[in-house]
Amino acid sequence: MKSKIFLYLFLFVSLICLYLFVSNGNMMKAKDAKVSSLESKVAQLEEEVQNEKLKVLEMQYFSLENNDDALAYYDHLDMDDPSRYIADKLLETNENEGDNPLVPYEGMESDFKINKIKVLNHKWILTDFSDGKYWGELLIKYELKDDMGVDFTTLDHLLYTRSN
Template sequence: MKNKIFLYLFVFAALIALFQFVSTGNLQKELNGDIETLQSEVETLKDSIQKAQLKILDIQYFSLENNDDALAYYEHLNLENPSRYIEDKLLETNERRGDNPLIPYEGMNGDFKINKIKVINHRWILADFSDGKFWGDLVIRYDLKDDLSVDFTLVDHLLYTRNN
């Protein structure tokens, strides 16, 4: 009787060990599959990040902040952020009553005001303007003088037409 109990215990322990061995193997295969899937996703994300970084660098190519030659023109002025200073001066032209004097159109739905500004280099600005319904773009030449005054000259302009 004692021998049969030990035999049953041994068989039961062997079945538990076999079950543990098989389930651990299956779990290990599943985990390895998950790891491979995650590694491929990480590689895909790394590629996406690299493409996004290259796109950002491409977008920033025409920018005063990234143009050392253009920034050299303003070293003697001791401006911390020349681009921001020029943008602020251009936005001050919006404060006048009526349309912005740099915009050669009369507002149809209100006054035309400058919205977005991109300082390209030490001489040119791209700007977007709108009256809330109609919009357009400007190319502006500017001169930042030693007394920190800024002269703006309109070079070209475009008003988009609505197809309604």
């Protein structure tokens, strides 16, 4: 009787070990597949991040902040961020009553005001203006003087037409 109990116990333990061995193998294959899937996703995301970094660098190419030659024009002035200073001075032109004096159009829905500003270098600015419904762009020449005054001159302009 004792030997039969040991035989059944041995068979039962053997079946449990076989089950654990097969189950562990399947779990290992599933985890390996998941790890390789995640590794490929990480590689794909790293490539996308690299592409986005290149796009950002390309967009920043025409920018005063990244143009050392243009920034050299402001070395004699004690300025931390000349681009922000110039943009602020340009935005002050919006404070005038009516249309912005740099925009050569009359507002149709309301007054044309400058919205977005991109300081390209030490001489040019690209801006976007709008009256809420109609919009356009300006190419502005500027000169930052030693007394920290800024003169703005509109070089070219563009007003987009709406097509219904």
